[in-house]
Amino acid sequence: MHKNTPYSNQQEPGRTFRMACRAQDHELARELLNAQGYTFTQESFSDLAFALTSEPQALGGSLANRFGLIYIQDRSSMLPPLMLNPKPGEAVLDMCASPGGKTGLLSLLVGPEGFVIGNEPNPARLETLRRNLHRNNALNSATCSFNGEEIPLEDESFQSILLDPPCSGWGTVNKNPNVIDMWSGDKTEPLEKLQRKLLERAAELLVPGGHVLYSTCTTNPRENEDQVDFAIRELGLELEPLEHPEGFTVDKPTLAHLEGVLRVGGGQEGGQGFFLARLKKPGTPVAPKRQDKFSLPGKPLTRAEKELCTAAGIDLDALPPGEIYNFGGKLFFIHEQAMRIIPSDMRWQGVPIGKYNGKKVKADARLRSLLPSVESGAPYVDVESVETIEALFSGQSIPAPAKGNWAGLAFKGKALARLVVKGSRALWSDR
Secondary structure, eight states: OOOOSOOTTOOOTTOEEEEOSOGGGHHHHHHHHHHTTOEEEEOSSOTTEEEEEEOSSOGGGSHHHHTTSEEEOOTGGGHHHHHHOOOTTOEEEESSOTTOHHHHHHHHHHTTTSEEEEEOOSHHHHHHHHHHHHHTTOTTEEEEOOOGGGOOOOTTOEEEEEEOOOOOOGGGTTTOTTHHHHTOGGGGHHHHHHHHHHHHHHHHHEEEEEEEEEEESOOOGGGTHHHHHHHHHTTOOEEEOOOOOTTOOEEOOSSGGGBTBEEEOOSTTOOOOEEEEEEEOOSOOOOOOOOSOOOOSSEEOOHHHHHHHHHTTOOGGGSOSEEEEEETTEEEEEEHHHHHHSOTTSOOBOEEEEEEOSSOEEEOTTOGGGSOOGGGTOOEEEESOHHHHHHHHTTOEEEOSSSSSEEEEEETTEEEEEEEEETTEEEOOOO
């Protein structure tokens, strides 16, 4: 049972999170949070963003977070995807994606018809990116791992790119008091060189008329205004002024001719210091380049294999446009736009769906979005208390609703996750 006492280690006033799920699951997220004693208010800059007013225990341990319904994120860090503002159905590249908060938000903004590929060169950070996207059910995403300045995608293949490059992090000084000393003077020069190379590659990958949103969590002008000035002078990109987001303190740019870039955060409203600039590639807008041929080492599922997926409780109609592929017994969903954008010789990964042993399919426990509806007649355990769910996480089992290999877990009539059925008992397992 949760305790109605303040979380003793809470040190961040205005701790923020956002919805990380489909609109139809927002009510489920709110109900879980309220049932565990959290209270919160909606932020003024986005209807997806919220600020905690009561945190009875660490938000990271909340059921809403553990099931991927919310994502804990600094309010300033939510702005780059919102300010890039890709259109529904667009394909977007996140060049430096881990830990995945911005990538996941982009996946919500473009919708199931849209597609986001997140790139992360560091193997450990790549695993974090994939884990977060998976927990958030970002079915319209994919991941790859390349140095961003060398990413082997086709030139002029994206209308929208998010570039949040490695930076000195001066804007996080409230959390990291020594960060400015660590990155003082000329110590930032290697970062500045990398940022320029990444901007050059982003300009190549954009179609004429496309946009790149450049952002950092530093207040260092050499990594901010100077880089935007470089993109305008040397790369021929054009600055598109950004509107001031409601609820943020905005400072003037350090270069007067760059009116329209944003320096936000650090005021009474909280949030990291962030810099944002939206740049457009000039020219007559054209459709992104698409490849004619597509091949993968795996194979798309046969009709019989798809029937096994349905028997395992995967609602295939809930998938975005695309195909499930079998890679040696591991099932991955490949978005339709990935097939048109990603070169066949490029290494990347789609969304893990489950496993197939040649006889039956075991669906992934966390793919809430692909569960049949509670009203469909599928086997469900519908619980009314968060204590029952917490007991499942601790290893306890509950009575299964019917014989079989799986059952859905619902909270107050809303699908939440997938349970394993063994005999007459159902239990949580995400292995």
